[in-house]
Amino acid sequence: MKFTKQIFVTSPALPPIEEYVEHLKDIWQSRQLTNMGRFHQEFQTALISYLQTERIDLFTNGHMALELSLQALNLTGEVVTTPFTFASTTHAIVRNGLTPVFADIKPDDFTIDPKSIEEHITDRTSAIMPVHVYGNVCDVEAIEKIAKKYGLKVIYDAAHAFGVKYKNKGVAQFGDVSCFSFHATKIFHSVEGGAATFTDPDFGRRLSRLKNFGIKSPDCVDGVGANAKMNEFCAAMGLCNLRYVDEEIKKRKKITEVYREILSPIEGIALNPVQKDVTPNYAYFPVVIDERQFGASRNEVMEALAENGVVARKYFYPLTNTFDCFHGEFDAAETPVALHTAKRVLTLPLYGSLSLDDAKRIGEIVAGCGVG
Ligand SMILES: Cc1ncc(COP(=O)(O)O)c(C=O)c1O
Structure with a gap:
Protein backbone atom coordinates (compact mmCIF):
# COMPACT_ATOMS: atom_id res chain seq x y z
CA MET A 1 0.00 0.00 0.00
CA LYS A 2 1.27 3.44 -0.98
CA PHE A 3 2.08 5.88 1.84
CA THR A 4 -0.58 8.58 1.94
CA LYS A 5 1.95 11.23 2.97
CA GLN A 6 5.37 11.35 1.29
CA ILE A 7 8.23 10.04 3.39
CA PHE A 8 11.51 11.89 2.91
CA VAL A 9 15.00 10.62 3.59
CA THR A 10 15.07 12.68 6.75
CA SER A 11 12.89 14.91 8.88
CA PRO A 12 14.38 17.28 11.47
CA ALA A 13 13.93 16.65 15.17
CA LEU A 14 12.46 19.64 16.99
CA PRO A 15 12.43 20.36 20.72
CA PRO A 16 9.20 21.16 22.61
CA ILE A 17 8.32 24.61 21.27
CA GLU A 18 7.92 26.05 24.81
CA GLU A 19 11.60 25.47 25.50
CA TYR A 20 12.64 27.37 22.43
CA VAL A 21 10.15 30.16 23.16
CA GLU A 22 11.70 30.60 26.63
CA HIS A 23 15.06 31.21 24.95
CA LEU A 24 13.45 33.57 22.44
CA LYS A 25 12.12 35.64 25.34
CA ASP A 26 15.68 35.96 26.66
CA ILE A 27 16.91 37.03 23.23
CA TRP A 28 14.12 39.63 23.01
CA GLN A 29 15.13 40.92 26.42
CA SER A 30 18.86 41.15 25.72
CA ARG A 31 18.50 42.28 22.11
CA GLN A 32 21.75 40.52 21.36
CA LEU A 33 20.87 38.59 18.22
CA THR A 34 24.33 37.57 17.06
CA ASN A 35 28.08 38.26 17.52
CA MET A 36 28.89 35.64 20.15
CA GLY A 37 26.19 36.31 22.71
CA ARG A 38 24.99 34.34 25.71
CA PHE A 39 23.54 31.39 23.79
CA HIS A 40 26.64 31.10 21.61
CA GLN A 41 28.68 30.81 24.82
CA GLU A 42 26.30 28.35 26.50
CA PHE A 43 26.07 26.19 23.39
CA GLN A 44 29.86 26.04 23.13
CA THR A 45 30.23 25.01 26.76
CA ALA A 46 27.57 22.30 26.40
CA LEU A 47 29.21 20.93 23.24
CA ILE A 48 32.69 20.81 24.78
CA SER A 49 31.26 18.38 27.27
CA TYR A 50 29.04 16.39 24.88
CA LEU A 51 31.67 16.00 22.15
CA GLN A 52 34.50 15.45 24.68
CA THR A 53 36.76 18.07 23.15
CA GLU A 54 39.24 20.51 24.62
CA ARG A 55 38.26 23.48 22.44
CA ILE A 56 35.46 24.36 20.04
CA ASP A 57 34.28 27.20 17.85
CA LEU A 58 30.83 27.63 16.32
CA PHE A 59 29.97 28.59 12.75
CA THR A 60 27.02 29.49 10.52
CA ASN A 61 27.31 26.02 9.00
CA GLY A 62 29.58 23.00 8.73
CA HIS A 63 30.97 24.15 5.40
CA MET A 64 32.37 27.40 6.80
CA ALA A 65 33.91 25.44 9.68
CA LEU A 66 35.78 23.33 7.09
CA GLU A 67 36.70 26.18 4.79
CA LEU A 68 37.99 28.47 7.53
CA SER A 69 39.80 25.64 9.33
CA LEU A 70 41.80 24.95 6.17
CA GLN A 71 42.55 28.67 5.91
CA ALA A 72 43.59 28.93 9.58
CA LEU A 73 46.06 26.07 9.09
CA ASN A 74 47.87 28.11 6.38
CA LEU A 75 48.04 25.12 4.05
CA THR A 76 49.65 25.09 0.62
CA GLY A 77 49.66 22.78 -2.41
CA GLU A 78 47.71 19.53 -2.27
CA VAL A 79 45.24 17.97 0.15
CA VAL A 80 44.58 14.22 -0.05
CA THR A 81 40.86 13.56 0.36
CA THR A 82 37.96 11.32 -0.65
CA PRO A 83 35.53 11.86 -3.54
CA PHE A 84 32.82 9.82 -1.75
CA THR A 85 31.35 12.75 0.14
CA PHE A 86 29.13 15.79 -0.10
CA ALA A 87 30.23 18.72 -2.31
CA SER A 88 31.30 20.71 0.75
CA THR A 89 34.45 18.67 1.50
CA THR A 90 36.02 19.14 -1.91
CA HIS A 91 34.75 22.71 -2.33
CA ALA A 92 36.35 23.75 0.97
CA ILE A 93 39.72 22.63 -0.44
CA VAL A 94 39.29 24.24 -3.85
CA ARG A 95 37.90 27.51 -2.43
CA ASN A 96 41.13 27.81 -0.41
CA GLY A 97 43.18 27.69 -3.61
CA LEU A 98 44.39 24.18 -2.73
CA THR A 99 44.37 21.14 -5.01
CA PRO A 100 42.30 18.12 -3.98
CA VAL A 101 44.02 14.81 -4.65
CA PHE A 102 41.58 11.93 -4.52
CA ALA A 103 42.38 8.72 -2.70
CA ASP A 104 40.04 5.72 -2.91
CA ILE A 105 37.73 4.45 -0.17
CA LYS A 106 37.49 1.10 1.61
CA PRO A 107 34.68 -1.14 0.30
CA ASP A 108 33.60 -2.21 3.79
CA ASP A 109 32.91 1.14 5.48
CA PHE A 110 33.27 3.69 2.64
CA THR A 111 35.88 5.79 4.51
CA ILE A 112 39.16 6.82 2.92
CA ASP A 113 41.66 3.98 2.48
CA PRO A 114 44.94 4.73 4.33
CA LYS A 115 46.91 2.71 1.75
CA SER A 116 45.51 4.90 -1.00
CA ILE A 117 46.27 8.05 1.03
CA GLU A 118 49.93 7.10 1.22
CA GLU A 119 50.07 6.36 -2.51
CA HIS A 120 48.84 9.88 -3.25
CA ILE A 121 51.27 11.83 -1.08
CA THR A 122 53.75 14.02 -2.98
CA ASP A 123 56.21 16.70 -1.92
CA ARG A 124 53.37 19.21 -2.42
CA THR A 125 50.97 17.53 0.03
CA SER A 126 50.23 19.61 3.13
CA ALA A 127 47.20 17.87 4.61
CA ILE A 128 44.78 14.95 4.65
CA MET A 129 41.05 15.58 4.72
CA PRO A 130 39.16 12.36 5.51
CA VAL A 131 35.39 12.09 6.04
CA HIS A 132 33.64 10.03 8.72
CA VAL A 133 31.07 9.25 6.04
CA TYR A 134 27.60 8.16 7.32
CA GLY A 135 29.13 8.47 10.81
CA ASN A 136 31.51 5.56 10.07
CA VAL A 137 34.80 6.26 11.78
CA CYS A 138 37.85 6.51 9.51
CA ASP A 139 40.93 4.45 10.30
CA VAL A 140 42.07 7.22 12.66
CA GLU A 141 45.10 5.30 13.92
CA ALA A 142 46.54 4.60 10.46
CA ILE A 143 45.81 8.18 9.36
CA GLU A 144 47.60 9.59 12.41
CA LYS A 145 50.63 7.44 11.62
CA ILE A 146 50.75 8.62 8.01
CA ALA A 147 50.31 12.26 9.08
CA LYS A 148 53.20 11.97 11.53
CA LYS A 149 55.43 10.18 9.02
CA TYR A 150 54.99 12.89 6.36
CA GLY A 151 54.41 15.93 8.63
CA LEU A 152 50.85 16.54 7.40
CA LYS A 153 47.85 18.22 9.03
CA VAL A 154 44.63 16.23 9.38
CA ILE A 155 41.24 17.90 9.04
CA TYR A 156 38.37 15.50 9.66
CA ASP A 157 35.07 16.22 7.97
CA ALA A 158 32.92 14.97 10.85
CA ALA A 159 29.69 16.43 9.45
CA HIS A 160 27.97 13.03 9.87
CA ALA A 161 29.62 11.94 13.08
CA PHE A 162 27.98 13.94 15.87
CA GLY A 163 28.10 11.90 19.06
CA VAL A 164 30.12 9.03 17.53
CA LYS A 165 32.85 7.54 19.70
CA TYR A 166 35.84 5.36 18.88
CA LYS A 167 37.22 3.30 21.79
CA ASN A 168 35.04 5.51 24.02
CA LYS A 169 36.70 8.70 22.78
CA GLY A 170 34.57 11.29 21.00
CA VAL A 171 35.60 11.54 17.33
CA ALA A 172 36.15 15.26 17.95
CA GLN A 173 39.48 14.30 19.50
CA PHE A 174 41.13 12.98 16.34
CA GLY A 175 43.23 14.99 13.90
CA ASP A 176 44.27 18.64 14.14
CA VAL A 177 40.66 19.70 13.70
CA SER A 178 37.26 18.04 13.22
CA CYS A 179 34.33 19.85 11.65
CA PHE A 180 30.70 19.03 12.42
CA SER A 181 27.54 20.10 10.60
CA PHE A 182 24.42 21.11 12.50
CA HIS A 183 22.29 21.41 9.37
CA ALA A 184 18.59 20.60 9.72
CA THR A 185 19.11 17.34 7.80
CA LYS A 186 21.65 16.08 10.31
CA ILE A 187 21.11 13.88 13.35
CA PHE A 188 21.67 16.92 15.54
CA HIS A 189 20.97 20.43 14.32
CA SER A 190 20.77 24.12 15.12
CA VAL A 191 18.67 24.83 11.97
CA GLU A 192 21.92 25.75 10.19
CA GLY A 193 25.21 25.58 12.03
CA GLY A 194 28.52 23.91 12.48
CA ALA A 195 31.51 23.58 14.76
CA ALA A 196 35.24 22.96 14.65
CA THR A 197 36.92 21.06 17.49
CA PHE A 198 40.66 21.24 18.12
CA THR A 199 43.33 21.51 20.82
CA ASP A 200 45.81 24.16 19.62
CA PRO A 201 44.87 27.54 21.15
CA ASP A 202 46.83 29.53 18.53
CA PHE A 203 44.93 27.81 15.73
CA GLY A 204 41.73 28.54 17.67
CA ARG A 205 42.52 32.26 17.87
CA ARG A 206 43.22 32.45 14.12
CA LEU A 207 40.04 30.50 13.37
CA SER A 208 37.79 32.63 15.55
CA ARG A 209 39.10 35.81 13.92
CA LEU A 210 38.54 34.36 10.44
CA LYS A 211 34.86 33.76 11.17
CA ASN A 212 34.54 37.47 11.98
CA PHE A 213 36.19 39.09 8.93
CA GLY A 214 39.70 38.57 10.34
CA ILE A 215 39.12 41.29 12.92
CA LYS A 216 41.71 41.00 15.69
CA SER A 217 40.81 44.20 17.54
CA PRO A 218 38.99 47.44 16.75
CA ASP A 219 42.24 48.74 15.26
CA CYS A 220 43.61 45.61 13.61
CA VAL A 221 42.34 43.26 10.89
CA ASP A 222 45.02 40.63 10.35
CA GLY A 223 43.26 38.00 8.22
CA VAL A 224 41.13 37.92 5.07
CA GLY A 225 38.19 36.40 6.90
CA ALA A 226 34.55 35.76 6.19
CA ASN A 227 31.36 36.25 8.18
CA ALA A 228 30.59 32.82 9.58
CA LYS A 229 29.35 33.59 13.08
CA MET A 230 26.54 31.49 14.53
CA ASN A 231 23.62 33.71 15.56
CA GLU A 232 21.75 33.48 18.87
CA PHE A 233 18.59 31.93 17.38
CA CYS A 234 20.58 29.00 16.00
CA ALA A 235 22.65 28.63 19.17
CA ALA A 236 19.43 28.54 21.23
CA MET A 237 17.96 25.87 18.93
CA GLY A 238 21.16 23.84 19.26
CA LEU A 239 21.03 24.06 23.05
CA CYS A 240 17.41 22.84 23.06
CA ASN A 241 18.09 19.98 20.63
CA LEU A 242 21.15 18.86 22.57
CA ARG A 243 18.87 17.90 25.47
CA TYR A 244 17.09 15.38 23.20
CA VAL A 245 19.83 14.10 20.92
CA ASP A 246 20.43 10.90 22.90
CA GLU A 247 16.72 10.10 22.63
CA GLU A 248 16.88 10.74 18.88
CA ILE A 249 19.83 8.34 18.57
CA LYS A 250 17.96 5.62 20.54
CA LYS A 251 14.92 5.92 18.27
CA ARG A 252 17.10 5.71 15.17
CA LYS A 253 18.81 2.61 16.54
CA LYS A 254 15.42 0.85 16.73
CA ILE A 255 14.53 1.85 13.17
CA THR A 256 17.93 0.63 11.99
CA GLU A 257 17.23 -2.73 13.65
CA VAL A 258 13.94 -3.04 11.74
CA TYR A 259 15.69 -2.35 8.42
CA ARG A 260 18.52 -4.74 9.28
CA GLU A 261 16.18 -7.60 10.13
CA ILE A 262 14.44 -7.33 6.76
CA LEU A 263 17.43 -6.51 4.55
CA SER A 264 20.44 -8.29 6.02
CA PRO A 265 19.45 -11.81 4.79
CA ILE A 266 19.00 -10.55 1.24
CA GLU A 267 21.62 -11.44 -1.31
CA GLY A 268 22.90 -8.52 -3.31
CA ILE A 269 22.16 -5.91 -0.63
CA ALA A 270 25.14 -4.84 1.46
CA LEU A 271 24.42 -2.85 4.61
CA ASN A 272 26.45 -0.23 6.43
CA PRO A 273 28.90 -2.13 8.68
CA VAL A 274 28.77 -2.40 12.45
CA GLN A 275 32.27 -1.07 13.17
CA LYS A 276 34.42 -2.58 15.90
CA ASP A 277 35.07 -0.31 18.93
CA VAL A 278 32.65 2.32 17.59
CA THR A 279 29.65 3.80 19.40
CA PRO A 280 27.52 4.73 16.37
CA ASN A 281 24.98 7.56 15.96
CA TYR A 282 22.72 5.85 13.38
CA ALA A 283 22.85 8.95 11.21
CA TYR A 284 22.14 7.22 7.88
CA PHE A 285 20.99 3.90 6.48
CA PRO A 286 22.83 3.39 3.18
CA VAL A 287 22.43 0.15 1.24
CA VAL A 288 24.66 -0.92 -1.64
CA ILE A 289 22.73 -2.83 -4.28
CA ASP A 290 24.41 -5.34 -6.56
CA GLU A 291 21.98 -5.64 -9.45
CA ARG A 292 23.30 -9.00 -10.68
CA GLN A 293 22.73 -10.71 -7.35
CA PHE A 294 19.66 -8.79 -6.18
CA GLY A 295 17.80 -8.68 -9.49
CA ALA A 296 17.07 -4.94 -9.50
CA SER A 297 19.31 -1.91 -9.81
CA ARG A 298 19.72 0.93 -7.33
CA ASN A 299 17.72 3.21 -9.63
CA GLU A 300 14.92 0.65 -9.99
CA VAL A 301 14.68 0.35 -6.19
CA MET A 302 14.64 4.13 -5.87
CA GLU A 303 11.82 4.32 -8.44
CA ALA A 304 9.81 1.59 -6.68
CA LEU A 305 10.12 3.52 -3.43
CA ALA A 306 9.11 6.78 -5.15
CA GLU A 307 6.02 5.07 -6.63
CA ASN A 308 5.06 4.22 -3.05
CA GLY A 309 5.62 7.76 -1.78
CA VAL A 310 9.12 7.23 -0.34
CA VAL A 311 11.96 9.57 -1.28
CA ALA A 312 15.31 7.78 -0.91
CA ARG A 313 18.52 9.57 -1.91
CA LYS A 314 21.63 8.58 -3.85
CA TYR A 315 24.10 9.65 -1.13
CA PHE A 316 26.84 9.92 -2.41
CA TYR A 317 26.40 10.15 -6.13
CA PRO A 318 27.91 11.67 -8.19
CA LEU A 319 31.43 11.49 -6.79
CA THR A 320 32.91 14.95 -6.25
CA ASN A 321 35.79 14.14 -8.64
CA THR A 322 33.22 13.93 -11.47
CA PHE A 323 31.49 17.26 -10.79
CA ASP A 324 30.86 19.42 -13.87
CA CYS A 325 32.50 22.40 -12.17
CA PHE A 326 35.86 20.60 -12.36
CA HIS A 327 35.62 20.20 -16.16
CA GLY A 328 37.13 16.71 -16.29
CA GLU A 329 40.20 17.73 -14.26
CA PHE A 330 40.02 14.50 -12.23
CA ASP A 331 39.53 10.90 -13.27
CA ALA A 332 37.03 8.86 -11.24
CA ALA A 333 38.53 5.66 -12.70
CA GLU A 334 41.44 6.31 -10.32
CA THR A 335 39.06 5.80 -7.36
CA PRO A 336 37.39 2.56 -8.52
CA VAL A 337 35.89 1.51 -5.18
CA ALA A 338 34.31 4.94 -4.72
CA LEU A 339 33.01 4.81 -8.30
CA HIS A 340 31.58 1.31 -7.86
CA THR A 341 29.85 2.31 -4.60
CA ALA A 342 28.48 5.63 -5.86
CA LYS A 343 26.72 3.79 -8.74
CA ARG A 344 25.01 1.36 -6.37
CA VAL A 345 24.33 3.18 -3.11
CA LEU A 346 20.92 4.29 -1.88
CA THR A 347 20.18 5.94 1.44
CA LEU A 348 16.85 5.00 3.01
CA PRO A 349 14.72 7.27 5.24
CA LEU A 350 15.97 7.39 8.81
CA ILE A 362 9.95 0.64 3.43
CA GLY A 363 12.24 -2.34 4.06
CA GLU A 364 9.66 -4.65 2.49
CA ILE A 365 9.31 -2.46 -0.60
CA VAL A 366 13.09 -2.61 -1.07
CA ALA A 367 13.18 -6.37 -0.46
CA GLY A 368 10.24 -6.86 -2.84
CA CYS A 369 12.23 -5.42 -5.75
CA GLY A 370 14.60 -8.39 -5.75
CA VAL A 371 14.38 -11.79 -7.38
CA GLY A 372 14.29 -13.80 -4.15
C1 LIG B 1 30.13 15.25 4.45
C2 LIG B 1 29.62 16.66 4.62
N1 LIG B 1 30.52 17.64 4.78
C3 LIG B 1 30.14 18.91 4.95
C4 LIG B 1 28.81 19.26 4.97
C5 LIG B 1 28.47 20.70 5.09
O1 LIG B 1 27.68 21.01 6.19
P1 LIG B 1 26.67 22.22 6.16
O2 LIG B 1 25.50 21.85 5.33
O3 LIG B 1 26.33 22.43 7.60
O4 LIG B 1 27.40 23.41 5.59
C6 LIG B 1 27.82 18.26 4.81
C7 LIG B 1 26.37 18.48 4.85
O5 LIG B 1 25.70 19.30 4.52
C8 LIG B 1 28.25 16.93 4.62
O6 LIG B 1 27.35 15.94 4.42
Missing part, protein backbone atom coordinates in the same frame (compact mmCIF):
# COMPACT_ATOMS: atom_id res chain seq x y z
CA TYR A 351 14.86 9.83 11.50
CA GLY A 352 13.56 9.51 15.04
CA SER A 353 9.93 10.25 14.21
CA LEU A 354 9.73 7.56 11.49
CA SER A 355 7.46 4.85 12.87
CA LEU A 356 8.71 1.27 13.11
CA ASP A 357 5.74 0.17 10.98
CA ASP A 358 6.69 2.63 8.26
CA ALA A 359 10.31 1.46 8.40
CA LYS A 360 9.10 -2.15 8.06
CA ARG A 361 7.01 -1.21 5.05
